Amino acid sequence: MLAMQHSGLLPDRRLYRAMAGLSVLLVLVCLASLLLGAGDVGPARAWAMLIGQSDPEARFVLESLRLPRTLVGLVVGMALGVAGALLQAVTRNPLAEPGLLGVSAGAAFAVALALVLGATATTMRIGVAQFGAMAGCLCVLGVARVSGAGNDPVRLVLAGAALTGLLLSLTSLLLLFDQRAADEIRFWIVGSLAGRRLEHLVALMPSLLVAVALILAVARPLAALSLGERVASGLGHRPGLIRLLVIVAVALLVGAATATAGPIAFVGLVVPFAARALAGPDIRRTLWLCLPLGPLMVITADIISRLLVAPSELPLGVLTALCGAPVLVAVVRARRMSTL
Amino acid sequence: MGTGRFCDKVMGGTLLAVAMLALMPLSAWAERSVETAYGVVTVPEAPQRVVTLHEGALDVAVATGVTPLGAVTTRGGDNVARYLAPHFDDIAIVGVVREINLEAVLALEPDLILAPPQLAEAQYRLLSRMAPTVVPRNEGLDPEAWRSETRLFAQALGREAEGEAALDDVDARAAELAERMAADERPSAVLVRWMPQGPMVMSEALFTAGLLRAAGVAIHDAGLVREGVPHSDPLSFENLSRVDADWLFLATLNEEGREALEAAKASPAFARLDVVARDRVVPVDGQLWTSATGPLAAQAILDQLDAALSP
Numbered sequence: 001m002l003a004m005q006h007s008g009l010l011p012d013r014r015l016y017r018a019m020a021g022l023s024v025l026l027v028l029v030c031l032a033s034l035l036l037g038a039g040d041v042g043p044a045r046a047w048a049m050l051i052g053q054s055d056p057e058a059r060f061v062l063e064s065l066r067l068p069r070t071l072v073g074l075v076v077g078m079a080l081g082v083a084g085a086l087l088q089a090v091t092r093n094p095l096a097e098p099g100l101l102g103v104s105a106g107a108a109f110a111v112a113l114a115l116v117l118g119a120t121a122t123t124m125r126i127g128v129a130q131f132g133a134m135a136g137c138l139c140v141l142g143v144a145r146v147s148g149a150g151n152d153p154v155r156l157v158l159a160g161a162a163l164t165g166l167l168l169s170l171t172s173l174l175l176l177f178d179q180r181a182a183d184e185i186r187f188w189i190v191g192s193l194a195g196r197r198l199e200h201l202v203a204l205m206p207s208l209l210v211a212v213a214l215i216l217a218v219a220r221p222l223a224a225l226s227l228g229e230r231v232a233s234g235l236g237h238r239p240g241l242i243r244l245l246v247i248v249a250v251a252l253l254v255g256a257a258t259a260t261a262g263p264i265a266f267v268g269l270v271v272p273f274a275a276r277a278l279a280g281p282d283i284r285r286t287l288w289l290c291l292p293l294g295p296l297m298v299i300t301a302d303i304i305s306r307l308l309v310a311p312s313e314l315p316l317g318v319l320t321a322l323c324g325a326p327v328l329v330a331v332v333r334a335r336r337m338s339t340l
Numbered sequence: 341m342g343t344g345r346f347c348d349k350v351m352g353g354t355l356l357a358v359a360m361l362a363l364m365p366l367s368a369w370a371e372r373s374v375e376t377a378y379g380v381v382t383v384p385e386a387p388q389r390v391v392t393l394h395e396g397a398l399d400v401a402v403a404t405g406v407t408p409l410g411a412v413t414t415r416g417g418d419n420v421a422r423y424l425a426p427h428f429d430d431i432a433i434v435g436v437v438r439e440i441n442l443e444a445v446l447a448l449e450p451d452l453i454l455a456p457p458q459l460a461e462a463q464y465r466l467l468s469r470m471a472p473t474v475v476p477r478n479e480g481l482d483p484e485a486w487r488s489e490t491r492l493f494a495q496a497l498g499r500e501a502e503g504e505a506a507l508d509d510v511d512a513r514a515a516e517l518a519e520r521m522a523a524d525e526r527p528s529a530v531l532v533r534w535m536p537q538g539p540m541v542m543s544e545a546l547f548t549a550g551l552l553r554a555a556g557v558a559i560h561d562a563g564l565v566r567e568g569v570p571h572s573d574p575l576s577f578e579n580l581s582r583v584d585a586d587w588l589f590l591a592t593l594n595e596e597g598r599e600a601l602e603a604a605k606a607s608p609a610f611a612r613l614d615v616v617a618r619d620r621v622v623p624v625d626g627q628l629w630t631s632a633t634g635p636l637a638a639q640a641i642l643d644q645l646d647a648a649l650s651p
Contacts, residue, residue, distance in 0.1 A: 037576070037578045038576035038578050038579060039576060039578025039579050040578075040579075041578065060608075060609075060612065061578055064608040064609065065577050065578055065608075065609060066578075194538055194574075194576065194577060195538060195577055195607055197606075197607075197608070306576065306578075309573060310576065310579075311564065311575060311576055311579040311582070312538070312564075312572060312573035312574060312575055312576060313538065313573075313574065313576045
């Protein structure tokens with residue numbers, strides 16, 4: 001146990017094996033994401049194009065439609081998975097999930113508000129979404145602190161559910177008031193990867209880099225914090241500062257993911273849950289495993305969303321909620337829930 | 341035996357009805373009756389205080405020279421539809437189509453209410469206590485339903501002749517466009533609403549679709565819209581080529597149709613459509629093209645079609 005803690009962010013052998021297995025799986029899912037779609041370009045035709053056959057139609061579909069959404073899914077999955085793990089560690093609550101706690105809804109509402117006020121630029125949207133995510137984070141944590149819900153995971157989730165409900169209805173209200181942006185805003189109620197482009201992804205990179213730097217800085221103190229506030233203080237860390245930095249990182253990640261793909265719920269719940277099942281509760285190990293697990297969930301859900309109702313597509317957010325809700329019930333029912 | 345008795349009953353009923361109809365002019369000489377979805381309704385001879393709870397009814401009223409006191413908003417707006425707005429200085433808004441503000445209707449003291457075919461029965465009961473309420477039969481999604489609606493509303497307003505004239509004007513205008521169109525082959529067209537995650541294809545059974553067909557445009561839904569549903573789900577970008585046609589009408593609920601077109605063009609799958617390369621994408625007003633009905637709406641749509649298609 002102690003040896004593991006000394007290892008910092010360096011993965012040990014068991015973690016290494018799990019990472020290798022998950023990475024192989026992720027590569028396979030990414031390949032499937034390139035091969036499968038709602039259109040006429042089937043797996044055989046896509047594969048023929050990939051191994052060098054000339055087929056302009058298949059080339060277009062793969063390069064301009066399926067590759068961008070796969071890459072966006074990759075980044076969004078990582079961001080949401082990691083954000084979930086961080087939020088759960090900092091609140092010491094296995095149910096803390098950006099989608100459930102109103103962080104995603106805060107981001108979506110901020111974007112919708114900006115759209116109504118006449119904004120369109122891609123880069124502006126990311127900042128706005130991150131600001132909204134930050135506000136959502138602080139709101140729900142503030143409520144939890146006031147009512148002493150920090151010790152009761154379910155109460156925190158209830159506060160989050162109330163905030164999510166409030167923000168979603170405010171977003172719907174904007175939709176009612178200003179139909180000018182209605183079609184644009186509808187996208188911000190249920191997320192989707194369809195129609196996302198590479199330039200959306202490039203615009204995210206600066207803030208994601210900041211988030212990564214923050215996470216590298218706080219991973220070790222955060223693990224110490226999970227041993228209790230006194231232990232962390234005793235080891236020379238400042239719990240208040242750590243919490244604030246983690247929340248900034250979560251807001252950056254969730255804001256970036258939401259600005260690109262809309263609110264996608266439950267990824268931040270299911271992914272850290274699976275990561276803990278594979279690697280135990282240490283945040284430094286969970287964070288590593290969230291990197292392949294997040295995209296695995298998002299891209300798999302995206303593939304299913306393309307195939308279920310072809311030639312149309314389902315919104316991705318609907319599918320992640322379908323996969324995630326049973327996990328939420330399972331976590332709530334598990335006896336050892338509040339021990340994180 | 342049984343049939344005989346049934347016939348007697350029917351005969352008796354008919355006789356009674358005829359007798360009542362014959363007596364009616366005596367008891368209410370300044371009233372007329374119209375056949376609605378909720379049976380025969382007696383309306384005033386010359387309604388003075390008309391409230392319309394249906395965009396199509398408002399259109400018919402204006403087309404036949406009646407100015408209603410109150411109306412519901414257009415879908416996706418907070419006032420009457422833009423194409424009708426110049427006809428009013430000030431019209432009371434009594435709610436949205438789905439949610440009628442009954443108190444606002446009552447406050448206007450109407451003597452005739454023109455309602456949409458999908459009006460719920462509970463609402464009808466309340467409204468019909470305020471004033472005679474005319475509800476057309478619900479024909480589902482039918483491109484020609486607006487004609488019988490127009491006739492019914494015109495009749496209720498006591499303006500049958502004006503209503504017929506408005507219908508004839510639309511037919512004449514459509515025929516004139518169709519004649520010009522016949523010179524070249526009937527162009528194909530698709531009507532979509534643009535969404536960030538993909539376009540929704542509008543049904544072939546919409547009012548606008550019927551109108552465009554009459555004007556010689558072969559509008560189709562690419563086989564994507566189920567029967568009885570006004571539009572498809574957002575189409576996958578991978579299948580966008582299905583909406584390729586001679587013309588693509590891009591309906592948006594905002595006025596800045598050009599902006600929506602630019603947003604669509606930013607999508608690589610849209611930019612490579614043949615119809616985009618030929619610059620035959622026409623941004624149109626969704627309020628008018630996907631929501632309105634009536635003779636004035638028809639004229640406005642045909643005008644825009646004419647402007648778009650004539651070189």
